[in-house]
Each structure stands twice: as C-alpha cells, then as structure tokens.
Amino acid sequence: MLVLGLTGGIATGKSTVASILSSPPYSLPLIDADQLAREVVLPGTPGFAKIVAHFGPSIPDLLLPPDEHGKRGLNRPALGRHIFANDAERKVLNAIIHPEVRKAIFRRLVYHWLVSRADIVVLDIPLLFEAKFDLFCGATMVVACTPDLQRERLMKRDGHVLTDNDAEQRMASQMPIEEKAQLADVVVWNNKGLDELNATVAAAIASVRPSRLTTWLEWFPPFGLAMALACFVRRYFSKSGAREKKT
Numbered sequence: 001m002l003v004l005g006l007t008g009g010i011a012t013g014k015s016t017v018a019s020i021l022s023s024p025p026y027s028l029p030l031i032d033a034d035q036l037a038r039e040v041v042l043p044g045t046p047g048f049a050k051i052v053a054h055f056g057p058s059i060p061d062l063l064l065p066p067d068e069h070g071k072r073g074l075n076r077p078a079l080g081r082h083i084f085a086n087d088a089e090r091k092v093l094n095a096i097i098h099p100e101v102r103k104a105i106f107r108r109l110v111y112h113w114l115v116s117r118a119d120i121v122v123l124d125i126p127l128l129f130e131a132k133f134d135l136f137c138g139a140t141m142v143v144a145c146t147p148d149l150q151r152e153r154l155m156k157r158d159g160h161v162l163t164d165n166d167a168e169q170r171m172a173s174q175m176p177i178e179e180k181a182q183l184a185d186v187v188v189w190n191n192k193g194l195d196e197l198n199a200t201v202a203a204a205i206a207s208v209r210p211s212r213l214t215t216w217l218e219w220f221p222p223f224g225l226a227m228a229l230a231c232f233v234r235r236y237f238s239k240s241g242a243r244e245k246k247t
C-alpha cells in the first residue's frame with residue numbers, strides 16, 4: 001500500500017485534488033488531517049480542555065455561544081487570528097493537536113492496510129513537511145499555484161471570516177510553496193482551471209502508482225513492514241538534509 005502524502009500551501013487546492021482522487025475513476029481512500037485536527041478538539045476531548053486552559057485567559061471570545069445541547073465549541077476564527085499572529089502560540093497549539101492527529105492518522109493507516117486493501121491511500125496534510133510526516137509516506141505530492149492566485153482563492157473562499165491581513169499571516173506561517181515543491185516527488189501545478197487540474201492529476205497519479213506485484217507483496221506483513229522501513233530510511237537520508245536546510 002502506497003501512502004501518498006498530499007500537501008501544498010493554504011488554499012492552493014489540496015482539498016480539490018483530494019476530492020478528485022477520492023472520486024471515480026480513482027476512488028482512493030482519503031485521510032484528511034484538517035478533519036482529524038477538528039475532531040481531536042471537540043468539546044469533551046483532552047485537546048479541547050488543554051486549549052481552553054492555555055488560550056482561555058488570552059482570547060476572551062475563545063468559545064462559541066452554547067449550542068442546542070448546551071455545548072460550547074471552539075471559536076476557530078478567533079483561535080486562528082491569535083495563533084497565526086504569534087509564532088510561539090502557534091507552536092503551543094501544534095504541540096497540543098499534532099500528537100493526537102498523528103495517532104489518529106496511524107490508526108487509519110493500519111485500518112486501510114488491514115481492511116480496505118487499497119493500493120494507494122491519500123494522506124491530505126497541510127503540514128506534511130513541517131511536521132516531518134513525509135518520512136512515513138511512500139511518495140509526496142505538492143499542489144502548488146502562484147502566491148497571487150493563492151491569496152485570491154483564499155479570500156474568495158474565506159473572505160467572510162478573514163481580513164487581508166489574516167490571509168497574509170496564514171500564508172506567511174507556512175513553508176513557502178516553492179520550497180515544498182522542491183521537496184516533493186511530484187508537483188501538481190494548479191494555476192489554471194479544473195479541467196487542466198484533472199489532467200495534471202491523472203498524469204501525476206500515474207507516475208506514482210505502484211506495480212501490482214509490489215502492492216500484492218506488501219500485503220504480507222513481513223514484506224510490508226520491511227518495505228515501509230526501507231522507505232522510511234531512504235526518505236530520511238535523501239529528504240531530511242534538504243528539509244533541514246530549507247526550514
């Protein structure tokens with residue numbers, strides 16, 4: 001099973017590519033890290049409690065008004081404004097959320113390896129390189145577009161909750177897209193329309209798809225684990241040096 005790490009900058013089109021890959025004719029299983037990052041901070045979770053304890057005193061509107069069940073969820077735009085304007089606070093939030101997301105990703109990967117038996121599983125994760133998750137991927141795909149187009153798409157999608165300044169801070173908080181592109185095994189340029197994007201995705205997925213023989217052999221645990229370890233070691237030595245220099 002090939003774990004395909006799908007990443008990019010904010011609003012470059014990761015979710016759009018993820019939805020192409022999880023629909024026919026590809027129909028690949030998808031693990032969405034943004035979605036998992038939402039689930040691990042729902043009211044009642046340890047993540048929620050830690051966030052309220054740390055950020056409550058500095059963000060007066062951290063919690064939403066009570067819902068119909070009396071629960072108060074996180075005010076994500078308010079938390080986002082705070083952490084994207086403050087590197088140290090973003091690190092605290094990452095340190096609360098990322099370990100939980102990592103565990104949830106591993107549980108899903110094991111499930112797909114044992115149960116769904118797909119030849120490729122797509123891991124859609126914005127901070128693939130920053131959080132060093134690329135070490136666990138057989139191949140990495142970066143969805144990239146120009147910064148102007150990225151800004152335009154971000155504001156068109158989220159302009160009702162973000163100011164221009166919020167958008168700049170979110171873009172600046174991530175590794176520049178051209179650096180991500182250099183670290184990737186395959187780059188999907190998303191500077192044109194959806195038809196062009198579909199064609200680029202088709203070529204990109206064909207270039208990383210494993211052979212039937214590899215997929216079949218990897219279903220045998222000793223061989224699968226040996227392949228996963230070999231992949232980790234190869235990626236660690238070939239990509240880590242480059243990443244250390246860039247970050």
Ligand SMILES: CC(C)(COP(=O)(O)OP(=O)(O)OC[C@H]1O[C@@H](n2cnc3c(N)ncnc32)[C@H](O)[C@@H]1O)[C@@H](O)C(=O)NCCC(=O)NCCS
Pocket residue numbers: 009010011033034037076077079080083090093094097098101125126127170173174
């Ligand atoms: C700050 C939060 C509450 C803002 O929530 P909001 O609903 O406005 O945004 P959403 O979660 O949809 O994220 C949108 C995009 O912002 C970018 N982003 C999110 N978190 C981060 C981060 N810690 N560092 C850099 N970029 C980030 C990603 O490109 C992501 O796709 C939320 O992004 C969050 O909890 N972030 C920390 C967890 C995280 O790192 N998530 C990324 C995947 S693990």
Ligand SMILES: Nc1ncnc2c1ncn2[C@@H]1O[C@H](COP(=O)(O)OP(=O)(O)OP(=O)(O)O)[C@@H](O)[C@H]1O
Pocket residue numbers: 008009010011012013014015016017034126153154156157190191192193194197
């Ligand atoms: N080729 C395209 N043509 C037109 N609009 C596009 C194209 N690709 C993406 N978009 C639009 O740009 C916006 C951002 O795309 P998307 O949500 O896929 O980005 P993302 O990288 O997943 O963002 P985030 O990091 O915030 O999760 C969306 O509104 C999407 O519909």
